[in-house]
Amino acid sequence: MNRRRFKDLIVQRIMFILCCFVISILFFIVMGLFYKASPILAIHSLRDLLFSSTWHPSKGNFGLGLFIVSTLWVTAIAIVIAIPLSLLTAIYLTEYAPKRMREVLKPLIDLLAGISPVIYGVWGIIAIVPLISDYVMPFFSERLTFFPFLSDNYTGYSALAGGIVLSVMVFPIIISVIHEVLETVPFEIREASLALGATKWETTRRVVLKKARPGIVAAFILGLTRAFGETMAVLMVAGCSLHGFPKSVFDTAYPLPALIANTYGEMMSIPLYDSAVLLAAFILLLMTTLFNMVAWGILLHIERKER
Amino acid sequence: MIKRRKLVELFFVSLMKVATFIVVGSLFYIIITIFIKGLPAINLAMLIQTPKGGYYLGKEGGILNAILGSLLLGISSSLLALMISLPIVFYLNIYLKKASRFALxxxxxxxxxxxxxxxxxGAFGFTLMMFMGIQASLLAAIITVALLILPIMTRSMDEILKTVPFELKEISYALGATKLETSLKVILRQTFPGILTAFLxxxxxxxxxxASVLFTAGFTDLLPYSLFKPVATLPLAIFFQLATPFPEVQQRGYAAALVLTIIILIVSIGSRISLKKFTRQVLK
Structure with missing residues (x-):
């Protein structure tokens, strides 16, 4: 065996070890967080922790209910806004936009993904929060008094503000995944449909979208999980008070990631506090990983079928 | 009947255009907002001074500590991530077979x-920090951020290396090169602009x-000088300084937001140019 072969072999071993290291990172993250969260699980039952909404760390109450409901509430608002807009944009990009235009739009949408979450937060504070407190809220409370989602929170820092900012943050991921999925739909079946006399929209809706449905669902799930875990922007605009469950889109919300981020200073001073916060991180990890695995599973399946 | 179908078509196409306009418009809305707030706040003193009198209260000084801290943290963690992900993507694409279960x-x-x-x-970095017995520091932040960007870097490099044609490898093997030599002397050179894009x-x-550096980097008014001391970062500078009630301190936050946005814009444009260079020389 000569030296060149030997070098090759050594490098191959190192690469293999690095790969194993990466696979083990996942394992270490799960185990590390679980290990740190276990003290609180030993004292309180999981049911109490998940469904109780009393959060008084100094009194030993660590109910995560409020935070879980807030996470779901803000994510739901974000996804309701993001789904139609990103789906329509992705269809426009793939099916309708001229090539030149697509080449301009695609990088711009990708740029949206690169902007810092904190910048989104600043934008939310400057642009979205005043919009809600000065225009949207008064509009609903004066003109539409029958509207069932009224709230006494007039600051504008609300679940709605969080949802709007989050929806913009998840646009790029949903759009780019749908765009990729639509591009895998073979050109021939579009032509077959057009040849039968269908208009372009009918072809898109009845043929292309139907074929791409699993992939589109996967894109929505990926957007959803991104919204789940987004921290700083939501922390800056959603209000984050321990006011109680959000009943309206105008109420404050206090999602799990914001809780984790907010407690970093005081975490070590109260017993079990850090354990409760890391339990929150562990729950977040499980939720996002579960959803992501489903989404990637779907996309992998599509990729395989295509081959 | 035909007319109705055309109308439906027109309706949905207009909807799509509106949606696209909202999506792209929100990007410009964000950038313009940051520029309008940030431009009046920024001046030379802001860029070359550190804050005086504490970042919550001090009304004098600038954000040099955060700018340098962020650049240092970004560069070191990207280099660390590169050292791990580069060998892995070469292993995936050169050494392993395409249908390999391990690659999957x-x-x-x-x-x-x-x-x-x-x-x-961030939370994991925090537990790691406690486990290793170190304080919130530049080192802890580098490790955490490197972990965070490792999958991003690997995925984009993987996409790049997937485009390398099989023939290119075969030619190199046929000339007697080992896989390592092929990787370093042929593939790496061929894909360098693409790898640069992934890095950027x-x-x-x-x-x-x-969020990842909140627990691990800490914050300081000092310039970064040691791996084992806390380091200031732009995102956290924005976050902390906007939360204060003092307009002068908030101005620093807006200036930091503008600097961060400009850095991001430069990096994205750089990565675009690099990607263009890569796609132009892709062999087909």
Whole structure:
């Protein structure tokens, strides 16, 4: 065996070890967080922790209910806004936009993904929060008094503000995944449909979208999980008070990631506090990983079928 | 009948245009907002001074500590991530067979890691820090951010290396080169602009993330001088300084937001140019 072969072999071993290291990172993250969260699980039952909404760390109450409901509430608002807009944009990009235009739009949408979450937060504070407190809220409370989602929170820092900012943050991921999925739909079946006399929209809706449905669902799930875990922007605009469950889109919300981020200073001073916060991180990890695995599973399946 | 179908078509196409306008418009809305707020706040003193009198209260000084801290943190963590991900993507694309089960497992692990929120990386970095017995410091932040951007970097490099044609490798093998020589002397040179793109994208992500460094980097008014001391970062400077009630301190936050946005814009444009260079020389 000569030296060149030997070098090759050594490098191959190192690469293999690095790969194993990466696979083990996942394992270490799960185990590390679980290990740190276990003290609180030993004292309180999981049911109490998940469904109780009393959060008084100094009194030993660590109910995560409020935070879980807030996470779901803000994510739901974000996804309701993001789904139609990103789906329509992705269809426009793939099916309708001229090539030149697509080449301009695609990088711009990708740029949206690169902007810092904190910048989104600043934008939310400057642009979205005043919009809600000065225009949207008064509009609903004066003109539409029958509207069932009224709230006494007039600051504008609300679940709605969080949802709007989050929806913009998840646009790029949903759009780019749908765009990729639509591009895998073979050109021939579009032509077959057009040849039968269908208009372009009918072809898109009845043929292309139907074929791409699993992939589109996967894109929505990926957007959803991104919204789940987004921290700083939501922390800056959603209000984050321990006011109680959000009943309206105008109420404050206090999602799990914001809780984790907010407690970093005081975490070590109260017993079990850090354990409760890391339990929150562990729950977040499980939720996002579960959803992501489903989404990637779907996309992998599509990729395989295509081959 | 035909007319109605045409109308439906027209209706949905207009809807799509409106949606696209909202999506792209929100990007410009964000950038313009940051520029309008940031431009009046920024001046030379802001860029070359450190804050005086504490970052919550001090009304004098600038944000040099955060600018330098962020650049240092972004560059070191990207280099660390590169050292891990470069060998891995070469292993995936050159050494392993295309249908290899191990390659599938690695790619799937990266997909899962990719989806983990940055705050969870932050919390994990925090437990790692306690485990290793170190304080919030530049070192802890570098490790955490490197973990966060590792999957981003690996995925984009993997996409790049996938485009290398099989023939190119075969020619190199036929000339008697080992796989290592092929990787370093042929493939790496061929894909260098693409790899640079992946590096820049990850650098941008690393420099702009706040949730992962909240626990691990700490914050300081001093310039970064030691691996084992806390370091200031732009995102956290924005976050802390906007939360204060003092307009002068908030101005620093807006200036920091503008600087961060400009860095991100430069990095994205750089990565675009690099990608263009790569796609032009891709062999087909």
């Amino acid at each position: 497992i690695i790619r799937f692990s990266f997909d899962v890691l990719f989806g983990i929120p940055s705050i969870v990386y 994208i990850s650098f941008g992500r690393g420099i702009s993330d706040a």
